[in-house]
Amino acid sequence: MSRILLAVGMRAKLALATMAIVGLALVMGTGIVSLALYSALTSSLKTQATAQLQAIVDLVGREGLEGLNGETGAEVGAGAVVQLIDAQGRLLYSSRPGAPLTTLHPAIGQVLVEGITPLPTLRDIPGPVTAATGVLIDDHPVTAAVALPQVSQREAVTTVVKLLLLGTPVIVLASGIIAWWLISRSLRPVEGIRSTVESISSRHLDARVPVSGTDDEIGRLALTMNAMLERLERGRRQQNQFVADASHELRSPLASLHTALDMGTGDPTGERWSSLAPVMVTETHRMERLVDDLLTLARGDAGSVPATRWRDVDLDDLVVEEARRPRPSGRVEVSFDVRPARVRGDRLQLVRVVRNLADNAVRAATSRVVLSVAAEGAEAVVRVEDDGPGIPEDQRERVFERFVRLDEARNRDDGGSGLGLAIVRELVALYGGSVAVDRSGLGGARFTLRLPLHRQASPEEDTSDQTVPAPDLPGPAVLDQGTGGLSTSR
Template sequence: MLSSVRARATIAAAAVVAVALVIGSIAFIALLTRSVVDSVGGAAQQDLAQYAQLLEDGTSVDLSEDDDDRVVCLLSTTGSVLDGSDACRDARASAALATVEPGGDATVVSIDGARFVAVAEDGVSVEDRGGSTRGDDDDDDDDVDGADTGHVDDATLVVASGLEEADDAVSVASLLLVIAVPVLVAFVALVTSVVVGRALRPVDAIRRRVDGISASDLSERVPEPATHDEIEALARTMNAMLERLDSSQRSQRRFVSDASHELRSPLAVLRQFSEVAEAHPDRVPTAELAATVRAEGARMQDIVESLLLLTRLDERGRGERVEAVDLDDVLIAEARRVRASGHVAVDTTGIEGARVSGDPALLARAVRNIVDNAVRHATSRIALSLRVEAGTAVVHVDDDGSGIPQADRSRVFERFVRLDEARSRDAGGSGLGLAIVAHIVAVSGGTVAADASPLGGARLTLRLPAIDGP
């Protein structure tokens, strides 16, 4: 369960929010405490100024008035209590109040177990009203001599305001935070779980659909949610991948079927001749049997070599070596070969100089294949031409045959494709020649196309990037 994206996202979000809320709560309580201490300290400072002014003016002030929320203490320079609330007459209380720095910041002290914010001011002139020192025992705390003993010029006045109400407010705030933080964390976890679950619902649907797609049937597609986000993009990408796999599988099946069909025919011929020769040795001349075996073996060899070449082109790309190739020399060499056979006339007047980059053997194979195709379908002549147009070497191979129907002009470059006219194995070859041309030209950065020829037959056009050079 914890390995799911939903669970991890929920835990991560809850943890981040929990840490943030805890840190924020601690900071809030600290700031709140500081704020209430400063507020109470400010009020104590005002009371201190008021008492000090009254004492300086000689106004009679009753500092011993009991107030649970405020303690006023007048201390001599020796630490004895000159006057003040009953609470400050306690030795521990007076000792705590004596630690308050006159004129300094407010100081938090403890008196009778309660917290107070105390401020002090020294240099207060008052009449000495008698008192006890900080070291007196508790039994002597009430022994204050009420008789005047003289004038005191450097008394210290301390005013302490209670923090009980402020502490109660901080405690309530702390309690609320202790309750609210877990609730907020749980709420965030719930919302995160719901939101992530809804966001991942299309992913789960995609997963279930993909899980149901078998290797034997790749026609199904995953649902594409209209969410306009990465999940929709993922679904589109996966469907595109499935389309490519499906197309590749169909192509592979068709290829295997076509290859099996092509190889079955010569094998059937060989088997038939061998069976006849075995059953009736006198009816099958040895020369005829040898010629048939040689022809059908050559045909099978051509098919196998063509298949191997297509496989190597798929694996290696442009070829084993890439260099500058004089395409005009390749065309002229093919023209000589065709002329030597004497099957058709060859027109080479349209050949100009052009140089391309590629594997010389592969480019020669491509040119030979389209020339052989033209010779195979020509009535009496073919024409070879080459020129450079806008940095592209353009090769035209024309024949005066019956041409290629417009509907079949792109299909002729597929594997094992023969047009109706060339169904016979003798005329049609292996059906791989133009497929090899298309592969070689593609890996060389060019294109190949079929069109109508000015001679009345078919025109095959190769376009390859031309290069400059001697």
């Protein structure tokens, strides 16, 4: 049975469920209607028998037994049976021949009714409804009884039940057909969505499912599917662009290495190797950095930061170390202004974040870069500013995309892969932080990095490793790229 249900489509399942519910409701409704109708008819019959009994009592009270010997049709209806029964159960009077109708012996003035079945069945043979009361005739207690047949009432109930039961299959079938039609009409857009999605391949993600235009579940499903397909198409384009850009970036150092090898092997004396070696080392380092950047982005896409490598990291120490790091060019002055700020994470990854921001600023700066770190509320905030040309407002989000380089100073051919800022955003996001860029007071760009603070340093703790060991300097410490020593920003 379960296999059959699994093989049946949703339309058939819903139509069958509708038919079952409607059929059950009709059967229950038939029972309720028949019981209500029977109760109403028997209640009316009981009232009628009691009224006719009172009429007989009044007649006997006025005329005695002689009054019953005449015509009683005016007092009782057709089909009614009137009897007077003494205390010994003998018939004193009966409008029709037969045995006593009841064994009831009510008190004088008390009215009792019998013969009503609360829950009858269609197979029951209905007896009469008998109303009886006690009266005095010649100072002797006598039971007066009136019996009314309930055959017509039972026939009425039986007719209604039969009609309802005969109409039930028709109504159930009609409800199934209507349910099938409505369900088919409702699921038609879903089938269109299914067939469209089935026809979409990885090479043709530009297709979209039809939208019904109605603000219902089906319409919202279509919009959600289209949004998902749009994300897949955008991801596919980004993946293809990423592969193309990575291939292009790798081709340049590989071509340089290939050329150097050709030149070296083409010199039988071997004298060229000494001049080609620095070029090959440079290109090898460039390719190594690019591969390392690609691996870092791949780990970021996987959302993997091993918790076993997380430690307490003082960002102020990282900023000072980065500012003091010697750089090949001596044209840029790097200064720093730090306050204690501790976070939790992978130190090597956080070093990479700060270094990428600093290298980007140094490449773009004209003569000056400022690094700062401080705790603001529940966040550690690192700011990296330069006095370069800045970043146009409409490009401030693009700079965090992979292989994006802007024009002018920020597009100098200095060995950058175009992945540094993308790596910063990926790594920062893994720690629940954010990075943004705006205009610096120095005239260039200001990158603001925010990370959740791990904890605040207490007064009892030794914070000597969190402060800059140059308290006697009259201003923020400055690293002169020409000498590699510390100087003071004036």
